[in-house]
Amino acid sequence: MNLTLHIWRQDGPRDGGAFQTYQAKDISEHASFLEMLDVVNEELIKAGQEPIAFEHDCREGICGSCGMMINGVPHGPRGMIATCQLHMRIFNDGDEIWIEPWRATAFPVIRDLVVDRGAFDRIIDAGGYISVRTGSAPDANATPVHKHDADRAMDAATCIGCGACVAACPNASAMLFTAAKVTHLGLLPQGQTERYARVVDMVHQHDAEGFGNCTNHGACQEACPKGISIDTIARLNRDLMVASWAAAGE
Amino acid sequence: MRRVVALYRSSVGKKVLMAVTGFVWFGFLLAHMAGNLGAFLGQEHFDAYAEHLRVVGEPMLPEYSALWAFRAVLIATFIAHVVLAWQTSRQSHQARAVGYRKQENLSFSPASRFMRWGGVLILVFLVYHILHMTTGTLHPDFIAADASGHNAYHNLVTGLSNPLVAAFYVLALTAVAAHLFHGVWSLMQTLGAAHPKYKHLRRPVATIVAALVFLGFVSVPVSVLAGILR
Ligand code: HEM
Numbered sequence A: 001m002n003l004t005l006h007i008w009r010q011d012g013p014r015d016g017g018a019f020q021t022y023q024a025k026d027i028s029e030h031a032s033f034l035e036m037l038d039v040v041n042e043e044l045i046k047a048g049q050e051p052i053a054f055e056h057d058c059r060e061g062i063c064g065s066c067g068m069m070i071n072g073v074p075h076g077p078r079g080m081i082a083t084c085q086l087h088m089r090i091f092n093d094g095d096e097i098w099i100e101p102w103r104a105t106a107f108p109v110i111r112d113l114v115v116d117r118g119a120f121d122r123i124i125d126a127g128g129y130i131s132v133r134t135g136s137a138p139d140a141n142a143t144p145v146h147k148h149d150a151d152r153a154m155d156a157a158t159c160i161g162c163g164a165c166v167a168a169c170p171n172a173s174a175m176l177f178t179a180a181k182v183t184h185l186g187l188l189p190q191g192q193t194e195r196y197a198r199v200v201d202m203v204h205q206h207d208a209e210g211f212g213n214c215t216n217h218g219a220c221q222e223a224c225p226k227g228i229s230i231d232t233i234a235r236l237n238r239d240l241m242v243a244s245w246a247a248a249g250e
Numbered sequence B: 001m002r003r004v005v006a007l008y009r010s011s012v013g014k015k016v017l018m019a020v021t022g023f024v025w026f027g028f029l030l031a032h033m034a035g036n037l038g039a040f041l042g043q044e045h046f047d048a049y050a051e052h053l054r055v056v057g058e059p060m061l062p063e064y065s066a067l068w069a070f071r072a073v074l075i076a077t078f079i080a081h082v083v084l085a086w087q088t089s090r091q092s093h094q095a096r097a098v099g100y101r102k103q104e105n106l107s108f109s110p111a112s113r114f115m116r117w118g119g120v121l122i123l124v125f126l127v128y129h130i131l132h133m134t135t136g137t138l139h140p141d142f143i144a145a146d147a148s149g150h151n152a153y154h155n156l157v158t159g160l161s162n163p164l165v166a167a168f169y170v171l172a173l174t175a176v177a178a179h180l181f182h183g184v185w186s187l188m189q190t191l192g193a194a195h196p197k198y199k200h201l202r203r204p205v206a207t208i209v210a211a212l213v214f215l216g217f218v219s220v221p222v223s224v225l226a227g228i229l230r
């Protein structure tokens, strides 16, 4: 199949950047979206031009690095997958495809489609961990966890930190990312010690990074390749209210 | 107060305060709507109700004092709501300083996208509404309350008999209904009400509430235009 691609090219963080149009020729419908870009890049290299920079690592939907906006939807139109799992067969011969980097002040563009998601790491640093004695593994089932909680914690833990929630959010808020971590750790017994300090510190870091304010549009959960629910955000809100209430009363 | 300040400091806390202040106004809207529907019980009933608001609490409290205490709460919560809306909107605009060339709308209700402009329309309406029905400044045939009682019914009917004025009321109420359609749902989400057993009720509850408020309020200008209320 043949496609017309409009791709955001930007030489570096300080470059203005612009869309460039490319023709992708003879693309196999079995190719993944990233393989299609590989083909385009080979042609660019042969022609002595700079290849399109995009991030990728696992190419199986678990590392979270390959995010890009495809025709206005994070990770493309399929839903519940990352860009690397998107196949060209869902497009039609002759389609035009617009490819842009995530747009958020907290995710500055490094080059072309690659953005710096370091803000996520700093939100995790602020409280997305538990403090326990490490060393020998504890006995299995030494700490009982209700099946219901374990399931919900696992659902939240599937977050791969790709940033699609921020990219889709009309407010460029990272509340779904933050809430997934708060929910994952806050539901488990090991996460209780730091539960309320965690939510305050992580939300504080979220705001300091320059993410926007969640207004419950729900676009994030539509965009999330792992289908994480905004119920996690309701839970974060509840924990934050309890934390603010308790802290100010001290 | 320290607790309020603690909430105010974070983006999530600001939303909590918006939800609470929005909820106060939601409660007011229901009471206001019930009062308006009293117009269908006739002029005497309606004027007596208006008079009653003035003297609530008597003889324990001087006249107007309960009314003004109530108004103070409404004014304070409204200002807080608008200031918070402005602050959080600004935070979000800065967070997406550069936009997309193409962006699909993945939000699950169009009403959520209309909160900010809809809110501004509500604010404009509110100013007009007070100058129209409370002070009478913008009312062509306003009779102020005096010792002989209230003329609220007269003011209501003559004020809404101009089709343009009635149309503006209906437009503003559409914005209020849209604001509540998202706002009431959003309020439950913001305050953490997402229990797996009940969360599926949030959408229907918000829809019913928005529809009730719309129909309850709109019935009055429509009935005036139709000649039912005279
Ligand atoms: C100038 C007037 C107003 C403006 C600019 C405004 C703006 C906003 C904005 C931006 C939001 C946040 C959207 C969200 O969280 O999804 C909101 C939420 C809300 N508003 Fe208003 N609003 C106004 C008046 C009102 C009035 C009169 C009411 C009462 C009927 C009201 C009730 C609510 C409620 C219940 C929420 C949901 C709170 C939340 O969950 O965050 N608003 N408003």
Ligand code: FES
Binding pocket: A055, A056, A057, A058, A059, A060, A061, A062, A063, A064, A065, A066, A067, A082, A083, A084, A085
């Ligand atoms: S490359 Fe790892 S998730 Fe796509």
